[in-house]
Amino acid sequence: MNQLAELRKWIVLIIISLLLIVGYYFFSKKEDNSVLDYNTNLIQQQIVNVGKLVVTEGHFAEVITYKNQQKYLMNMLSFEKKALLVVNADVTVAYDLHQMKYDIDEKNKTITILNIPKEEIKISPDIKFYDVEQSKLNPFTGEDYNKINKQVKANLQKKIANSSLKKNAQNRLISELSKMLILTNSMGWKLQYEDKLIESESDLGQKIKM
Structure with missing residues (x-):
């Protein structure tokens, strides 16, 4: 027992x-x-x-002289129209980070940024006409205004490309994305952009500016 x-x-x-x-x-x-x-x-x-809209704003001004000439009778008669244009434009450069693509790998504790959307440039010109000269045979028409608007925007695009506006927008983008880097590091996770490991804000900047 x-x-x-x-x-x-x-x-x-x-x-x-x-x-x-x-x-x-x-x-x-x-x-x-x-x-x-x-x-x-x-x-x-x-x-x-x-994931919000990162916006950098700028203001540009320029003066343009617009001329157009209509000729008749084998160029013996001509009628010219011209105007002085003063352009003031507000420009915004934005990144819509809601469109950013990323992947979260829980097993390896890694976040990979797959794609950042291209910047969106919005130009809002205010065009004022001065010293307008025209004739009944060659008046200003809607076609002229369309040409002027295209010319103004083309000139502004060149100015934006030569300015610091895009660079400032990129810096703001890097500042926003660095918040992800701080969080992942504090939690023992890793952050990658495509195939590059991001260990500092400068790494992030180099990858974005490539």
């Missing part, structure tokens, strides 16, 4: 031990998944917060 009781005692101890081991692994694994889910959700929320 004593041996049977002793055997039962050992069987109960073994069963309790097994239950404790299984319970430990079950609850510890659940906690790890919970932490991973929390980290992933936090990172996704941060990306949503970053």
Whole structure:
């Protein structure tokens, strides 16, 4: 009887031990998944917060002389129209980060930025006409205004390209994306842009300005 009781005692101890081991692994694994889910959700929320329109504004002004000449009777008669144009334009350079594509690798704790949308340039010119000269045979028409508008925007595009406006917009973009870098580093995750590991804000800047 004593041996049977002793055997039962050992069987109960073994069963309790097994239950404790299984319970430990079950609850510890659940906690790890919970932490991973929390980290992933936090990172996704941060990306949503970053995903806004980053805008840099500028103002440009220029003066243009517009001329057009109509000739008749084998160029013996000509009628000219001309005007002095004063242009003031507000320009915005923006990045819509809601269109940014990224991938979250939970297993390797890595966020990969796959694509950043191209900048959007919006030009809003205000054109005023001065010293307008025209004739009934060669008046200003809608076609003239369309040509003037195209010429104004083409000139402004050149000015924007030679200005610091795009560079300033890129710097603001880098500043916004660096918030993701700070968060991932603080949580033990990694940030990549395409195939390059981003370890600092300067790495991010070099990749964006390529």
